[in-house]
Amino acid sequence: MVKLISLDLDGTLLDPQGQITPASKAAIALARAAEIRVVLNTGRPIPEACFFARQAGCDDLVSALGGAALADSSTGQVLQRQDLPQNTGRRVLELCLGRRIELMIFAGEEIVLDPFSKESLLRTYPYPVFHNNAVVVEDPLAYLEEHRLPLTKVHGDWNQPAYPLEELRALDGLELTSSNDHDFEVVPAGVDKGVALAQLAQRYGVPLDQCAAVGDSDNDLAMLQAAGVPIAMGNASQSVKDLALRVVADNGQDGVAAAILNCLDPKLSPSL
Template sequence: MSFIAIDLDGTLLNNENEISEENINAIKFAGENGIEIVISTGRAHFDAKKICERFRISPYVIGTNGATIHSKYGECISSITISKTNVEQILRWLDERNYYFEVFTDKSIYALKERREIFQNEINSLKRVELDEDMKELVNVAERQFDQFGYVLVDHCQEIIQRNEEVNNILVCTFDMKKLEEARNQFNKRIDLMVVSSAEHNIEITNRSASKGLALEKLVFLMSGSLEQSMAIGDSNNDISMLEKVGYSVAMGNAKEDIKSICTTSTLNNDENGVAHAIYRYIDTFVAKR
């Protein structure tokens, strides 16, 4: 059994946050050829599920950068959390330094109301000045982030800590690159944490045992499948672990060169149905020859 693991933002989703009809048809065609589809995203599983339902697809979902795995029917297969002690330490450090952050649990995405308004103002300020095309798209990506399903806005960091919920992922966002690098360095030195990024303005913190690659490996093993015969498609730093796990890795046309350099091949960008193009080429090259 082979799998196709597909990132969402910047990959399957176009710049309008939609899945094109061409990509939907390609996913269905892959299913008809006996291939299991896996959405592998930094988003929460419940947010990814809403998107999939909206566009009439029913894949497995690897959520919060590999911290969760859910079946096609929404059943939890695996959940890896950050320890309660680490969650409190991370949140207090971020809060004391006035970062905007989001806390992903099994049912909600928590954010501080005031910090969200400040981050939105940061976005609005950037939209009022002359930006190059890459920066314009980055600002649009940041703004689309607020379209996620499951937000719960609170007034104080302590409210999140006191809820004592299991936390899968903590997302940190800022356009102050020096400030972002400070946070990256702070948590990168921790041997029990994993720090990745899905865009230039963020970092995402999980348990060291959680990554898209490890989650895909676990799912494929449970399903008695083959990583060597599987494909992964992505565009960002948080996709590297799964791109390196499979036999056939595809970088989106909009991916940076460091992502393209580790992949088997590249495809068109996310506004040009790059996922569909990659799926048909994979099936023609590998599946049809079996």
């Protein structure tokens, strides 16, 4: 029997308009009534992960920043966090800034934006919880050094020819991944959603073979590999679908609700 369901957010729990549908909320409520834990495991920052967990009616523990942080959504308290090595973090920012890349810079528990990214994100990423928690500075690298902030994660988007991917791959102490076909994400080495799922499951006392995971993109692969019941969205990348035990409808057709309801079936097991 599935005892814990780990949900990605973008492309999975959120529909194409960035909303959680009534069907998804109802499915989560049914799962929790059946004493199944439902947790968010997302690349988004801690404030957004907590906001959407509360909105969806999920359990309190959330994984944010691609697995780099665990938090309690009921209080916003950060339970654990892993940051990039100091020298590596500095070099990452040196490589990424000034290229007209839309950057989200996650510095410990702060969200830092340069002016170009702020202007771009107001058009492409209209989520008030994100913008209300972000600080805009002319020189993010100097800001982090002045305030002695670590670098936890960087998300880059919307100017692919300028991405310094080869230079980033050459650095020690980081993992390079993506959440769709046009972005890149930098997180500390050893951090991924699969490790985060194991940490969440341990905190709730659930074996990994009794966990299901639902996702759509390559940064969900580790989460699906860790779970006993990996489920792919209909809009998932082919690599995610190839790994999954089953594929549900896409995020515009309440696929995540179907995935959750499938996990309520007592005949569903890790040996499916």
